[in-house]
Amino acid sequence: MMEKRPFVSLEQIQEMVEKFPTPFHLYDEKGIRENARKLHQAFAWNPGFKEYFAVKATPNPFILKILKEEGCGTDCSSATELMLSESCGFSGKEIMFSSNDTPPEEFAFAHKLGAVINLDDITHIACLEETLGTIPETVSCRFNPGGIYTISNGIMDNPGDAKYGMTEVQLMEAYKILKEKGAKHFGIHAFLVSNTVTNDYYPMLAKTLFELAVRVKKETGIQAEFINLSGGVGIPYRPEQEPNDILAIGEGVRRVYEEVLVPEGMGDVAIYTECGRFMLGPYGCLVTKAIHEKHTYIGVDACAANLMRPAMYGAYHHITVAGKEEEVCDHKYDIVGSLCENNDKFAVDRMLPEIAMGDYLVIHDTGAHGFAMGYNYNGRLRSAELLLKEDGSVALIRRAETAKDYFATFDFCDLLKAY
Numbered sequence: 001m002m003e004k005r006p007f008v009s010l011e012q013i014q015e016m017v018e019k020f021p022t023p024f025h026l027y028d029e030k031g032i033r034e035n036a037r038k039l040h041q042a043f044a045w046n047p048g049f050k051e052y053f054a055v056k057a058t059p060n061p062f063i064l065k066i067l068k069e070e071g072c073g074t075d076c077s078s079a080t081e082l083m084l085s086e087s088c089g090f091s092g093k094e095i096m097f098s099s100n101d102t103p104p105e106e107f108a109f110a111h112k113l114g115a116v117i118n119l120d121d122i123t124h125i126a127c128l129e130e131t132l133g134t135i136p137e138t139v140s141c142r143f144n145p146g147g148i149y150t151i152s153n154g155i156m157d158n159p160g161d162a163k164y165g166m167t168e169v170q171l172m173e174a175y176k177i178l179k180e181k182g183a184k185h186f187g188i189h190a191f192l193v194s195n196t197v198t199n200d201y202y203p204m205l206a207k208t209l210f211e212l213a214v215r216v217k218k219e220t221g222i223q224a225e226f227i228n229l230s231g232g233v234g235i236p237y238r239p240e241q242e243p244n245d246i247l248a249i250g251e252g253v254r255r256v257y258e259e260v261l262v263p264e265g266m267g268d269v270a271i272y273t274e275c276g277r278f279m280l281g282p283y284g285c286l287v288t289k290a291i292h293e294k295h296t297y298i299g300v301d302a303c304a305a306n307l308m309r310p311a312m313y314g315a316y317h318h319i320t321v322a323g324k325e326e327e328v329c330d331h332k333y334d335i336v337g338s339l340c341e342n343n344d345k346f347a348v349d350r351m352l353p354e355i356a357m358g359d360y361l362v363i364h365d366t367g368a369h370g371f372a373m374g375y376n377y378n379g380r381l382r383s384a385e386l387l388l389k390e391d392g393s394v395a396l397i398r399r400a401e402t403a404k405d406y407f408a409t410f411d412f413c414d415l416l417k418a419y
């Protein structure tokens with residue numbers, strides 16, 4: 001079993017809380033950069049490779065800037081994510097707009113920035129044309145193979161149930177219509193399974209999409225210029241899980257590329273990814289303080305409004321009591337937040353060292369889809385986000401919300417002016 005150790009020590013936390021009270025999300029710049037470099041190394045065999053970081057995972061401009069320096073673009077799903085990208089200097093083809101049920105004005109904004117638009121449905125072609133008055137020269141279509149998606153070690157997910165993407169018949173038709181309407185450069189996209197902890201998912205998905213690209217070429221005469229494997233590469237939330245080996249994954253995709261695309265004269269197709277969780281998940285944690293003990297419940301100062309995954313999906317997040325890494329885990333606790341919701345539990349029946357009031361708990365792997373899924377139920381405020389920089393110093397990269405922020409949408413009247 002892999003031991004999961006936080007990237008931050010008790011001493012560092014004690015120093016941080018002098019300036020920034022708990023709870024806060026903390027990110028590890030060194031880990032983020034090293035991981036991004038490894039991803040690029042894994043796909044270095046493909047000259048057109050680009051990772052479009054899924055902004056929804058960690059929508060913070062300081063994180064986006066780090067990823068930009070590492071050569072990434074962004075994948076956006078909404079107007080505000082597009083704004084974040086633009087504000088960080090991403091432009092044109094550095095932005096992928098992979099959205100669904102898209103408001104027309106967001107197509108317009110994405111087009112204005114020169115982003116590559118990835119269409120979720122054949123019916124969106126008419127909406128796009130009507131909104132823009134034209135069809136962009138570069139356009140991508142999202143594929144959904146339907147049915148159950150399986151790989152050698154079992155069922156992965158059920159795309160047949162998912163609202164995303166087009167069937168193969170729709171996809172073929174969509175490309176023909178787009179070409180007729182003036183599109184010149186085409187891409188194929190699919191996101192079939194979330195949080196895969198196996199080296200087989202990307203190569204398997206690549207095979208599905210590469211074979212599809214060959215059929216598209218034969219049926220429509222269109223050669224895809226890029227194939228976007230999207231997200232879904234997971235992380236080991238549990239200590240007993242074997243982490244993905246991104247170098248093995250990149251090599252697996254290369255093998256399928258040589259096998260399927262190269263013999264068809266398609267050896268110049270660029271591979272794109274839209275990883276979120278894999279890029280940031282392990283390089284963020286939620287630091288919170290034990291403030292109450294009631295029977296076997298430890299109440300902390302964070303709640304599901306700061307990290308929704310355990311309450312929403314029963315997701316496991318490993319917890320370390322800072323400074324007690326070497327102590328035996330001989331106490332069984334539920335670690336709970338303050339929401340008036342009984343599912344506001346970061347852990348249930350978790351074996352941990354004895355916890356004293358005032359101890360700091362590090363909730364692991366919150367770097368992606370953590371802060372981002374935050375909300376304000378019970379009037380709880382969003383926490384700060386901090387960055388542990390490569391030189392060991394700490395920077396505030398988002399301040400904590402205040403009551404004033406919470407009441408900001410009443411600024412048209414005087415009722416809450418006092419706060």
Ligand SMILES: Cc1ncc(COP(=O)(O)O)c(C=O)c1O
Pocket residue numbers: 054056057075098099191194195230231232233274275276277278368
């Ligand atoms: C279109 C799209 N791309 C990429 C991602 C990122 O996925 P992950 O965080 O699993 O890598 C998502 C996540 O929901 C998505 O919807």
